[in-house]
Amino acid sequence: MLKPPLANKDIEKLNAGDRVLITGKIYTARDAAHQKFGNNPPFDIKGAIIYYASPTPTPSGKVIGSIGPTTASRMDTFAPALLDKGLKVMIGKGNRGQEVVAAIKKNKAVYLVVPGGVAALLSKHVKKSTVIAYPELGAEAVHELEVVDFPAIVAIDSKGRNVFEKS
Amino acid sequence: MREIEAKKITDAVKTLCIEANTNLSADVEEALNKALKNETSPNGREIIRQIIQNAEIARKEKLPICQDTGTAVVFLQLGQDVRLINSTLTEAVNEGVSLGYDKGLLRKSIALDPLRRKNSGDNTPAVIHTEIVPGDNIRIGLLCKGGGAENKSAIKMFKPTSSKEEIEQFIIETVKNAGPDACPPYIVGVGIGGNFDTVALIAKKALLRRVGQHSSAMDTVKWEKELLEKVNKLGIGPMGLGGKTTALAVNIETRPCHISSLPVAVNMECHAHRYAETTIS
Secondary structure (H helix, E strand, O other): OEOOOOOHHHHHOOOOOOEEEEEEEEEEOOHHHHHHHOOOOOOOOOOOEEEOEOOOOOOOOOOOOOOOEOEHHHHOOOHHHHHHOOOOEEEEEOOOOHHHHHHHHHHOOEEEEOOOOOHHHHHOOEEEEEEEEOHHHHHHOEEEEEEEEEEEEEEEOOOOOEHHHHO | OEEEEHHHHHHHHHHHHHHHHHOOOHHHHHHHHHHHHHOOOHHHHHHHHHHHHHHHHHHHHOOOOOOOOOEEEEEEEEEOOEEEEOOOHHHHHHHHHHHHHHHOOOOOOOEOOOOOOOEOOOOOOOEEEEEEEOOOOEEEEEEEEOHHHHOOOEEEEEOOOOOHHHHHHHHHHHHHHHOOOOOOOEEEEEEEEOOHHHHHHHHHHHOOOOOOOOOOOHHHHHHHHHHHHHHHOOOOOHHHOOOOOOEEEEEEEEEOOOOOOEEEEEEEEOOOOEEEEEEEO
């Protein structure tokens, strides 16, 4: 169980391949938002979780539309600076580049994956969604999500062990 | 000459957008169920189960299967005896996409300009491929193509003397390069022959076959089966976490080509393969 904000001790006990459940506030940001905020995101980065995602529009009576991960490696150029500033967890799909793995080790952070294309299923774990920055980006705006038991798998742990390179 | 109201195309495209995005087609679901039976990796099995469960939720609650509801790629077969009235073909299709993505609460994922990146706001323009065919019907196929898998696609101009093995290696390398990134298990569309432009199009058209339906050429059928086996031996597995199920199908389309050329294109498709079709007759 991960409850942000996260400290080094929460991260160090995670091993590549572990299944985790996240409960609390996480923030969505993908290409356009990263380009806008650079290394000054519009939320407290210390101990935070960023989810590389942008949802479909919210149906009436629901909290959010479908929300699955996008390919994380597109954010590789932005991630090291954010990790240096205290970002602890990134959630996406696919593998990461060497520079991100190095920044993960250096800063005691972790990269989690969720299955791509199971976006309707994942939406069930979101209890509240608020756009907190860049509404002009539409789906790519930064959303603060309150999630409960959001399921993910540790892909790269704080020691740099990588689930994709094992398989 | 038969007159057809352009609005009929608009209505059909609108319905297809919602249908394709919320209702995973039976052939893909069947292939996933079959893969679940064969898969031995515990992680792989768990991911396939989640994919199937996701499809059930999406269908029941009319939610998009994936948040990336894709570029609307429209394949039209327009009977040459049809005369459209009250709009143009392109406008009718784009109007359908705009309405479908609005009413279906689908994500708008099209940047109007590739460098300025402003979102068009209604997922138009669609990519439209039109073929003029005999008759007075209009056949419409809609593929909602996600960006992640499209990004991992590749094209290569081989020499006409290149061997089958070299081509095979390129196809397998493309899948390997997609690795865990483009949402495996994949459907792999392969185009061989034609021109620089047609080879990419036939690779995409190869994706439109029902999963499990092979080429009409016997020697190609054999190659498709062999390639699927080789791709699945890569061990990438569902979500890249390892397993036997890296692809559900490898489909090959070929075309005549120039004596100097041998173009090959590989169009990667994620497991959330969203395709629907209809005929206005």
